[in-house]
Amino acid sequence: MMLQSVNSLQTEWTVEKLQEFERDIADVFNAGKIRAPVHLSGGNEQQLIDIFKNVGKNDWVFTTWRSHYHCLLKGVPPHELKYDIVSGKSITLNYPKYRILSSAIVGGILPIALGVAWSIKRHCIKEHVWVFVGDMTARTGIFNECGRYALGHDLPVTIVVEDNGLSVCTPTLDVWDEKENETIYVEDYEYYEYDLKSHWPHAGAGKRVQF
Amino acid sequence: MNYFDQLSKAMETVAQHPRAVFMGQAVEYPGTAMFNTLKNVPKEKKLELPVAEDMQMGMAIGMSLNGELPICIYPRINFLLLAINQLVLHLDKLPLYSDWKPKVIIRTAIATDKPMNPGHQHLGDYTLGLRYMLSTVRIRKLINPGDIVRTYQQAMEDDSSYLIVENMAYYGMT
Numbered sequence: 077m078m079l080q081s082v083n084s085l086q087t088e089w090t091v092e093k094l095q096e097f098e099r100d101i102a103d104v105f106n107a108g109k110i111r112a113p114v115h116l117s118g119g120n121e122q123q124l125i126d127i128f129k130n131v132g133k134n135d136w137v138f139t140t141w142r143s144h145y146h147c148l149l150k151g152v153p154p155h156e157l158k159y160d161i162v163s164g165k166s167i168t169l170n171y172p173k174y175r176i177l178s179s180a181i182v183g184g185i186l187p188i189a190l191g192v193a194w195s196i197k198r199h200c201i202k203e204h205v206w207v208f209v210g211d212m213t214a215r216t217g218i219f220n221e222c223g224r225y226a227l228g229h230d231l232p233v234t235i236v237v238e239d240n241g242l243s244v245c246t247p248t249l250d251v252w253d254e255k256e257n258e259t260i261y262v263e264d265y266e267y268y269e270y271d272l273k274s275h276w277p278h279a280g281a282g283k284r285v286q287f
Numbered sequence: 288m289n290y291f292d293q294l295s296k297a298m299e300t301v302a303q304h305p306r307a308v309f310m311g312q313a314v315e316y317p318g319t320a321m322f323n324t325l326k327n328v329p330k331e332k333k334l335e336l337p338v339a340e341d342m343q344m345g346m347a348i349g350m351s352l353n354g355e356l357p358i359c360i361y362p363r364i365n366f367l368l369l370a371i372n373q374l375v376l377h378l379d380k381l382p383l384y385s386d387w388k389p390k391v392i393i394r395t396a397i398a399t400d401k402p403m404n405p406g407h408q409h410l411g412d413y414t415l416g417l418r419y420m421l422s423t424v425r426i427r428k429l430i431n432p433g434d435i436v437r438t439y440q441q442a443m444e445d446d447s448s449y450l451i452v453e454n455m456a457y458y459g460m461t
Binding site: 222 | 347353
């Protein structure tokens with residue numbers, strides 16, 4: 077589970093440009109032009125820009141229902157991404173061409189990523205698998221199983237835990253009765269904390285939209 | 288050849304695929320009746336896994352996306368129920384909500400109560416329930432010994448994923 081030193085795919089992306097993309101999506105959503113759930117990203121721009129400096133063009137990215145930034149940083153053209161979001165695909169953005177797979181089911185991507193990593197290792201291919209999950213997912217059984225298998229078999233996969241402290245609106249630490257990250261071994265994974273709540277709600281863009 | 292021998296022949300046929308991977312519990316190590324149908328599958332094409340049914344199905348999906356042909360084995364259909372998330376919400380639905388086209392062959396079995404009765408948790412046929420839940424994964428029940436090899440050949444050649452259900456009560460049937 078080593079980080080690769082590869083190259084940046086989208087060095088032109090800045091914190092401001094990423095935020096600008098999401099504000100544009102928020103405006104379209106609030107105008108009632110997206111008839112599907114939208115999960116906006118915010119507060120983790122710099123962390124993701126730094127991580128994606130290590131993500132190679134042929135690497136695989138597995139992500140969740142909140143994946144606009146991951147898609148942009150992996151190389152999906154903004155106009156293509158916006159088209160798909162407006163078409164109602166915000167929570168399941170998938171691009172085989174860019175090797176991006178997302179799922180709107182908690183933990184759903186983890187074993188799929190594991191299978192890709194197993195195959196990469198089997199054929200000695202110089203590619204890497206990146207998996208982005210949240211702090212609640214990091215406490216699930218499937219996370220434990222997949223993390224254990226990846227570590228045990230030294231698979232070419234990096235699991236990134238993106239900790240915003242919430243699962244929808246449920247405080248993760250409260251419901252597990254933890255004071256801090258006592259039950260996940262963050263040294264085994266990439267880990268960062270961020271504050272989504274002060275940027276966007278869990279879903280939507282902060283306005284009640286009537287269709 | 289009887290039902291059981293035809294299953295062995297079908298496994299040998301699938302094993303000829305250059306990227307076939309037989310994965311699950313009791314594929315490399317003994318412990319189930321199915322193990323004996325895999326004796327002629329080359330060792331390098333077997334992947335013994337921990338007991339983690341949903342992880343196993345997800346791994347099979349990921350392996351297929353990178354070009355492998357996973358034969359994802361659950362010795363009893365009861366155990367497959369623990370992989371419903373990856374089976375129903377990912378393997379079956381990815382082709383509907385994305386351009387990803389995973390292809391997995393799932394092999395499982397309905398247990399029998401003779402000569403030993405394993406009880407309610409290990410008996411039962413859940414195929415009909417799975418038919419209601421699956422849209423893209425094709426389901427085949429193996430009844431006639433003569434259909435077994437042909438069914439697996441079809442599963443190999445088709446673009447779709449397959450769930451192939453055998454019945455342990457027929458193992459001795461010719």
